[in-house]
Amino acid sequence: MKKRENKSPWQNMPLRIAVSGxxxxxxxxxxxxxxxxxxxxxxxxxxxxxxFAARESAKLYAPLDAWLYDEGSRKYISTVVIDDNSLIQADQTWPPTYSFYARLLRGISYYHPKAIFLDVILTSERNDPSIQRLVDTICKVGAAGARVYLAASRTPTGSLTLRPELQKVSGHCFTSVSVNYQPDEVDHLTWTYELASSTHGTVARSAALAIYDDVSGKSLITPTVPMAISWGFKPSGHGLRWVSSMSAPPGAQPDVDASAYCRSPHGALEMLPPGLQRLFHRDAQKPLCVFHDTVYAYDLANATPDDDRQISASLRDRIVMIGTSRTYTNDFVTSPLHDRIPGVYLHAMALDNLLTYGSNYKRAPGLTPxxxxxxxxxxxxxxxxxxxxxxxxxxxxxxxxxxxxxxxxxxxxxxxxxxxxxxxxxxxxxxxxxxxxxxxxxxxxxxxxxxxxxxxxxxxxxxxxxxxxxxxxxxxxxxxxxxxxxxxxxxxxxxxxxxxxxxxxxxxxxxxxxxxxxxxxxxxxxxxxxx
Structure with missing residues (x-):
C-alpha cells in the first residue's frame, strides 16, 4: 500500500509571483x-x-462634475417655454398659427435680447396665410440687432431646410441650425451633444455652436467628435413650474416645496444613490431643478409690473432659447441630474458649456480607430x-x-x-x-x-x-x-x-x-x- 503524503492545502493553491527584474x-x-x-x-x-458599472459610476460622479461646474455661463442664457397653458390662453391648438410665433418673437424682442433661438422646426407647408407675418417679424427683429436662429430639418444631402417662405430669407434675416439629438443607446441619458455634422461634404452647425460662433466672435474649428455635456448643479430661482404627482407619505410634516416636481441639491449626499439619500431627505427621489432661468410664453402677455421686472432681468441682453413643454410631445431629453426635461434645455446647457470652456470644451471621442x-x-x-x-x-x-x-x-x-x-x-x-x-x-x-x-x-x-x-x-x-x-x-x-x-x-x-x-x-x- 502506497503511503499517503501529508500535503497541506497551501501547496495546491495557485500562487503567482512576478519575477523581479x-x-x-x-x-x-x-x-x-x-x-x-x-x-x-x-x-x-x-x-x-x-x-453595467461604467454608466453607474458616471451617474455617481455626475453631481460632483456639476458642482465643480458652479455657475457656468447661465447669466447669459434664458429659456422661454411654450406649454399647454400658453396655447390655451392664446386661443391656440398645436401647431399654433404662424402669427402666434410672430407675436411671441415680438414680445421677446421688446426686452432687447442679444439673440433668439426658436427650437421648433417649421417645415410643414400647411395653409396658414400668417406665414408672411412671421417672416416679416423675423426680419424686423434681426434688423433691430437681435440675431435670430431657427431650427431646421436636414435633407439627405446634409443641407438644412424650412418651408419655402422662410427658406428664401435664411442667411439674410436669420440663421438655420441643426437640432439633431441622439440619446445614449444603453441608458437613454443625455451624455453628449452633437456640435456639427457633415453629410456629403456639407457641414451643418448645431444651435449651440452657431450661436457661440456668432455671439462670442470666436469661431471654433469644425468639431469631429460630440461634446461631453457638463450639466449644471445649482437650480435657477425661476425654473419650470411643473407640479409633482407624488404625494407626501402618511404622517409627513408639511413641506412648502412638496408640490414641486424637483428639488434643491443635498450637497455631498448627491454622491449617494437615491435609495440611501432617502434616509436623510424624503424628497431624494425627485430630480434636481433646471439650471437656467425660465419664462413661460403666457407671462409675456399677462405680466404684472413685478412680473415685468423679473422678465426683463431674465431676457435683457441674454441669449433667449424658445422651446416647447407640452403634454403630448417627444421633445424631451433625459439628464442624469434633472431627469426628463424639455429639449431646449439641452441646447441651453451645450451653449453654456461653450461659453464657459470655449475651445477647451469637453470632448466625447468614441473608442474607434x-x-x-x-x-x-x-x-x-x-x-x-x-x-x-x-x-x-x-x-x-x-x-x-x-x-x-x-x-x-x-x-x-x-x-x-x-x-x-x-x-x-x-x-x-x-x-x-x-x-x-x-x-x-x-x-x-x-x-x-x-x-x-x-x-x-x-x-x-x-x-x-x-x-x-x-x-x-x-x-x-x-x-x-x-x-x-x-x-x-x-x-x-x-x-x-x-x-x-x-x-x-x-x-x-x-x-x-x-x-x-x-x-x-x-x-x-x-x-x-x-x-
Missing part, C-alpha cells in the same frame, strides 16, 4: 488590463444593458491609464504581502501563499485558506476556544483593512485619471470613467493574468512560481 512581468499584465478595459467599454454595454487630435488624446489617456494600472499593481501586491504576513498561522506547516484574493478572506466560508487556518487553530489550541474567536476576528479585520486600502487607492487612481482627462486632455468624464473602471476591474479580478496565462502558457510559467 523582468519588464514583461509588469508591463504585459498592465497593458492587458488597459486593453481589457477598452474592450469592455465597447462590448459590455451591448451585453449587460443599462446596469479614427485619426484626429481628439482620438490621439484618448490614446494619451490610455497611456496614463497604463501608468496608473502599473502603480496600482505594485500597491496591490504590497497590500497582499502585508495581509499574508498578518494573518498567517503562527507556525504553518508549509510556507503561506504569496498573496490571497478578496474571495479568499472576505467570506470565510468556502475558501481553502480559511479552512486551513481553522484546522491549525483546532489542532494547536483546542482547549482555548476564545483564541479561535480572537483569531477569526483578527483575520477578518486585516482582510477588511486590505480591501479598504485597495478600494482607497482605486478611487485615487480614478480621481487622477479624471483630473488629467478632463482638465488637461479635455475629455469628458464619461469617456474617462468608461476606460478607468474596466481597466482597474481587470487588475482587481486579475482578468489580465488569467488571459495572459491562457494565451501564453510559457509566459505564465516564467512569471508564476510556487513557494
Amino acid at each position: 523582468k519588464k514583461a512581468g509588469v508591463l504585459l499584465p498592465a497593458v492587458t488590463s488597459v486593453l481589457i478595459g477598452v474592450f469592455a467599454a465597447i462590448a459590455i454595454p451591448a451585453v449587460m444593458g443599462e446596469d 479614427t485619426v484626429d487630435v481628439d482620438h490621439y488624446k484618448l490614446l494619451g489617456l490610455g497611456l496614463v491609464s497604463l501608468i496608473c494600472v502599473i502603480a496600482f499593481r505594485y500597491i496591490r501586491k504590497s497590500i497582499d504581502a502585508w495581509l499574508i504576513e498578518k494573518i498567517a498561522p503562527p507556525s504553518p506547516p508549509h510556507a503561506p501563499p504569496s498573496k490571497i484574493y478578496l474571495v479568499d478572506t472576505g467570506l470565510f466560508v468556502t475558501s481553502e485558506l480559511h479552512q486551513e487556518i481553522q484546522r491549525d487553530l483546532r489542532i494547536k489550541a483546542l482547549p482555548a476556544s476564545k483564541q479561535t474567536t480572537s483569531r477569526r476576528r483578527h483575520v477578518t479585520l486585516r482582510a477588511l483593512a486590505a480591501f479598504s486600502l485597495k478600494a482607497f487607492f482605486s478611487v485615487i487612481a480614478v480621481a487622477g485619471l479624471l483630473l488629467i482627462g478632463e482638465h488637461m486632455l479635455n475629455i469628458g468624464y464619461f469617456s474617462v470613467i468608461s476606460v478607468a473602471t474596466f481597466s482597474l476591474a481587470a487588475e482587481w479580478f486579475e482578468w489580465n493574468e488569467k488571459l495572459i496565462t491562457w494565451l501564453y502558457p510559457e509566459h505564465g510559467n516564467s512569471t508564476h512560481a510556487h513557494n
Whole structure:
C-alpha cells in the first residue's frame, strides 16, 4: 500500500509571483488590463444593458462634475417655454398659427435680447396665410440687432431646410441650425451633444455652436467628435413650474416645496444613490431643478409690473432659447441630474458649456480607430491609464504581502501563499485558506476556544483593512485619471470613467493574468512560481 503524503492545502493553491527584474512581468499584465478595459467599454454595454458599472459610476460622479461646474455661463442664457397653458390662453391648438410665433418673437424682442433661438422646426407647408407675418417679424427683429436662429430639418444631402417662405430669407434675416439629438443607446441619458455634422461634404452647425460662433466672435474649428455635456448643479430661482404627482407619505410634516416636481441639491449626499439619500431627505427621489432661468410664453402677455421686472432681468441682453413643454410631445431629453426635461434645455446647457470652456470644451471621442487630435488624446489617456494600472499593481501586491504576513498561522506547516484574493478572506466560508487556518487553530489550541474567536476576528479585520486600502487607492487612481482627462486632455468624464473602471476591474479580478496565462502558457510559467 502506497503511503499517503501529508500535503497541506497551501501547496495546491495557485500562487503567482512576478519575477523581479523582468519588464514583461509588469508591463504585459498592465497593458492587458488597459486593453481589457477598452474592450469592455465597447462590448459590455451591448451585453449587460443599462446596469453595467461604467454608466453607474458616471451617474455617481455626475453631481460632483456639476458642482465643480458652479455657475457656468447661465447669466447669459434664458429659456422661454411654450406649454399647454400658453396655447390655451392664446386661443391656440398645436401647431399654433404662424402669427402666434410672430407675436411671441415680438414680445421677446421688446426686452432687447442679444439673440433668439426658436427650437421648433417649421417645415410643414400647411395653409396658414400668417406665414408672411412671421417672416416679416423675423426680419424686423434681426434688423433691430437681435440675431435670430431657427431650427431646421436636414435633407439627405446634409443641407438644412424650412418651408419655402422662410427658406428664401435664411442667411439674410436669420440663421438655420441643426437640432439633431441622439440619446445614449444603453441608458437613454443625455451624455453628449452633437456640435456639427457633415453629410456629403456639407457641414451643418448645431444651435449651440452657431450661436457661440456668432455671439462670442470666436469661431471654433469644425468639431469631429460630440461634446461631453457638463450639466449644471445649482437650480435657477425661476425654473419650470411643473407640479409633482407624488404625494407626501402618511404622517409627513408639511413641506412648502412638496408640490414641486424637483428639488434643491443635498450637497455631498448627491454622491449617494437615491435609495440611501432617502434616509436623510424624503424628497431624494425627485430630480434636481433646471439650471437656467425660465419664462413661460403666457407671462409675456399677462405680466404684472413685478412680473415685468423679473422678465426683463431674465431676457435683457441674454441669449433667449424658445422651446416647447407640452403634454403630448417627444421633445424631451433625459439628464442624469434633472431627469426628463424639455429639449431646449439641452441646447441651453451645450451653449453654456461653450461659453464657459470655449475651445477647451469637453470632448466625447468614441473608442474607434479614427485619426484626429481628439482620438490621439484618448490614446494619451490610455497611456496614463497604463501608468496608473502599473502603480496600482505594485500597491496591490504590497497590500497582499502585508495581509499574508498578518494573518498567517503562527507556525504553518508549509510556507503561506504569496498573496490571497478578496474571495479568499472576505467570506470565510468556502475558501481553502480559511479552512486551513481553522484546522491549525483546532489542532494547536483546542482547549482555548476564545483564541479561535480572537483569531477569526483578527483575520477578518486585516482582510477588511486590505480591501479598504485597495478600494482607497482605486478611487485615487480614478480621481487622477479624471483630473488629467478632463482638465488637461479635455475629455469628458464619461469617456474617462468608461476606460478607468474596466481597466482597474481587470487588475482587481486579475482578468489580465488569467488571459495572459491562457494565451501564453510559457509566459505564465516564467512569471508564476510556487513557494
